Amino acid sequence: MQFIDQAEIKVLAGQGGNGMVAYRREKYVPAGGPAGGDGGDGGSVWLVCTTDLQTLLDFSYNRIFKAEDGERGGPKNMTGARGEDRIVPVPCGTVVVDRDTGETLGDLTEPGQKLLVAKGGKGGFGNTHFASNNNRAPEFATEGRPGGERTLLLELKLLAEVGIIGLPNAGKSTLISVLSSARPKIADYPFTTLVPNLGVVRKETGDGVVFADIPGLIEGAHMGTGLGHDFLRHIERTRLLLHVVDMTSENPRTDYDTIQQELVAYGHGLEKRPQLLVLNKYDSVQTQSPEELLAPFADLSLPKVVISAATRHNLEPLLHLCWQHLDQLNQSEAEV
Incomplete structure (x- = not known):
């Protein structure tokens, strides 16, 4: 399409x-x-x-x-x-x-x-x-x-409650493909995803939550570099962001900071959107413990989870965190 x-x-x-x-x-x-x-x-x-x-x-x-x-x-x-x-x-x-x-x-x-x-x-x-x-x-x-x-x-602007962000090749498309029935193109090179992918993830209650795989975010995206400027706008409607980081990268923390800087530069309050930090590709770095992988992000107060989208490791805890945060947002909005 x-x-x-x-x-x-x-x-x-x-x-x-x-x-x-x-x-x-x-x-x-x-x-x-x-x-x-x-x-x-x-x-x-x-x-x-x-x-x-x-x-x-x-x-x-x-x-x-x-x-x-x-x-x-x-x-x-x-x-x-x-x-x-x-x-x-x-x-x-x-x-x-x-x-x-x-x-x-x-x-x-x-x-x-x-x-x-x-x-x-x-x-x-x-x-x-x-x-x-x-x-x-x-x-x-x-x-x-x-x-x-x-x-x-x-x-x-896509209507999705959860947006999946991260640098190219972080595993965003793989994650949405295993969480939902979406079937995006997946390959081991940057910019495989050229259009946003939407997928419905079912909760235990049977309710569906729309997830969006947001492509094209790289350094300078807010100024039009790569594909990011075209797709940053789709993050505006999301209520929760899953920031996926490739743990096989030379410097995962730098990758994380790059995307955060783009959110701040784009504006519209994206940097204030609730986020979960998702450290992906654990199957490729199992020589390190989850604690060692999380160490570079110790100063961050946001919730963190180590997963492998390819082997489906720890996806249930990830979804549990998503539902928990969405429920909290619903409750806050109801009180207002």
Whole structure:
């Protein structure tokens, strides 16, 4: 699947229909009054959140979305038909920004959630609207108003409760593949993962928790180096981070510090997100005890666990820590 997480589209609301100049033309009514109807309102453009889409790929092919114009008013005081609204489905997790003003118009996260992005123009008034004691037969009507028009930037941020971060080749994809039914591409070289991978991990209660493997984080990621700048935004929605460190690396602590510095540099409070430190590939460093492996991280107060994703060593304690922290977050949010 091709993953597209940014798109630019143009939305055009419908123009209001013109009002009509008309008069009553009935037998035995020699001086029929005005009878011109109002124009119909133009249709509006709405974005609607749906679970049927997972990417913004469709917007690579279709970038202009226009609602119908309102119809002109008719004789006998008939109002023109209203233009039909244009409904544009977007995946859950889409942030909508006005390209010209930079204003964030909405953040669509719940299925069925709607956002009005271009309002239809009002229909014009027919001459009936202007009849008065001083002017019993007005000979004018007004034109319909133009509809709203905007260029929008759509940005997709994955909806996952747990984000798996770390340098390339730390074992993130292997970890999500053994914890869930996700089947990412896995190989023994950097940047195997070019798109975020989502997987649902089941709790003992049967509830599913969405995990996301966030790729492309290297030194300088916040400035666009590698793939990190494109994918750091997906961490913003996660509630808990699993920071995976490759224990076969020459300096695991330096690897850890590199990612932490990128989180701080990117901003948005990512460095304050609750984290678990996951020391991976224990199967390749079993000559050292877990205590020796944890020694370089002794000054860190966050919870730590030594695992081997490849052999599934210690995955149950890791998941227990995840559920424990998520429950604590739920409880804190409920109290607020």
